[in-house]
Amino acid sequence: MASRTHRAASFRWLGSTAVTAESGDAQNGARNGAGGDGGDERANQGGNEFAAMETALRGGHEPGVGGDSYAAMDLALRIGELMLAGGDTAESVDLAITRIGRAYGLPHPEVNVTLAVVGMSYLPRGGRPPVTAERRVRRRLPNYTRLAAVADLVRDATAQRLTLQQARFALGDIIGRRAAYPGWAQVGALSLLGAAGAALVGGGPLAICAAFVATLLGDRTGAWLGRRGIADFFQMGVAAAIGTLVTVLLVWSSADVRSGTVIIGVLIALIPGRALVAAMQDGIAGDLVTGTTRLVEVLFTITAILGGVGLVTYLGARAGVPVSLHDLPQAPFSVAAPQTLGAAVIAMAFAVYHLVSRGYLPPVAVGGVLSWSVLVELRAVHLPAAPATAVAATLVGVLGTLLARWRGVPALVCVTPCIAPLMPGTLMYRGMLELTVGDSGRGALILVEALATALAIGTGVYIGGELLRLVRPVRRALRPARRVPVTRR
Template identity: 45%
Template structure:
């Protein structure tokens, strides 16, 4: 076994290379990268340091690297668990830069390990309070998008901030994330129920929609569809389960609070459920812009990349509204708008040499099905099982359409360019024809 420059690789160096490869793969996966890209990065690093016969197996919570030597020495198999997954797109960009540096400049193992330690020890791009505030402003922007006024926007901000802090308090005491999300959704619903009970002359339910959109799993959803389309079915199934549990937690919080409200005699009706107007008026454009901006900050996108992500959110809303004006079905319009932003985001990402998801994930915020989820749970709480199920299925269809559209847009750009825009991650697509 020899390195890229022809020198033999010692057992110690091989083990260090395996450790470096697994650590980079773990950080990529933990910070929101798709399975296909993580696998490609691991294989590229391993081969750079002379690990010629390696296989990488990437799952949602574990990575395995197997090294089979052709010189008679014992094979090596190592595994690393991903215990914490929290998207940090600034760190994701830095990791991709490190992978490019390793594969392009081929620094020594010691130097690569030093660079990785520096990267992981680096302070976050934003202070913690900025990220928490951005998450609350996501809810505020969504409330504006669906037609809420100043009072509703302020209520959405306070309810989301309170729900997030309640979730953090539960997390410090070891309570499962499912219940953290349920409590956060319940807090937003309680704020809306209180405003309806007090008969305040505002679109109170927009508070719930804003709080729900701040909790919906846009990044896991896109990664799930990406892995499924790439043929990583095990990981795609695991990611889908994650999405289902997150949505179930949000639904549980909304449903529990609405059920209590109905039982207490609060006159919550389907007419209270808002939907974003299909309009390009200033409030809707500002709401879409705010969603992209605040989602980008909440996902820790570096400041220089925040404006393109924010304007991508406006673009996806404009395309979606125009397609709806052409009488396209909601799911089809959502998928097509997501494909457009996937194409544009991928082109821009290729130009500035960062992962496409840095721009695409914040931009899909205006299309997330917060209103449909609230309408579904409201109808179920009022005893309309058929109507509630209809809205929940519509919400799921919209969510899957967003994921499929984003990946379609990225792959369209890949097909149109002579050189693979994703650094030749996928040499050729597999053809099974369904069997």
């Protein structure tokens, strides 16, 4: 009881100190009236000038921490958590939290965004204690429809079209909405992504069907392992191993199919393109901790995929079912109709899997065809894979960001699905096969080229968005709103 009383007294003392700091001018004036000291008047005048200067530098009157301030901080952190869990970049999350804070009475918040934690701190003037809070992101499931809705909410709140209570209700409505597609549609979209990847590299009907089944089996097996607490690393490794096992079985059965197209389609479906783009964007934007963490996560995922492919390929070779390096598909050096259709299907399937709204599927399909066509034409003039991929991703980044700004949605919604056809599945598979047959030097070089190509995708997308900032900077939204003088009658 004594300690509780002591803490209460301490809080009352802090509160009285804050009140004294805010109302010091009035108290000094009362003492000056009683004592009549000219030196005190000059000191009081100097204090007023200092307070006025501080107020001007801090951007006007800064409120204290009250009930609305706590509610605003909670709203901002919940929005940041939702955006980060949905796949948005650290820069976008930081910007959204800052806008919400400024819109609802926290003019100078300090925001800290990592891959797993969103934190916010506010230090009011007048000697009052700071307030700090954070929320952990425990599950990261991509949901681009939700990201677009949150972007609309932040825009309305910044424009003062919503009260704090209305904004909180709107956020609850966004969280409670049904997903844009049912669960079975997402599973089918991922399987279709693998099938379209097989078509993209020249697979026939049998290879396309085999890639669909292999991706479906790998995804469902990974989900079954996930429900039992198995780490994502092993889930991805098992999924890649299942796809490779289907390829080995096709070779063993002497089926009339280019077996390499099956596993390449599965690899295109499994490579974490969304996380790769976000990692490069965070790193280049200066969010080094988040960007590095995302990149390490991507590298672990790719390592798991390559481990699953390499293990099954090695076991197949030891069992007398070797996969020949001479039968691997190559990207065509002309824009053919089957491959173009495959690129469009890959982009749309990627969009459905990441819950992009139906209205964006047609432009996403066009973007997928465009990225693939540019890559093919650049490779036809013997440009290396990484630079050609970077150019194609940059073009998609520019056009996709333009569309996103016009529609008022995050750029990830319009850009990320379009780069799915650029994933270096063929290079990854060829590198692993070279390692399996004993050519470690050549296999390592091919895998490095595949990694460089993957990084070029994220870099190109970010460069495309940065080029538009030269014309229309988006950071100007961080500037405080201009105050319109009110004329009193």
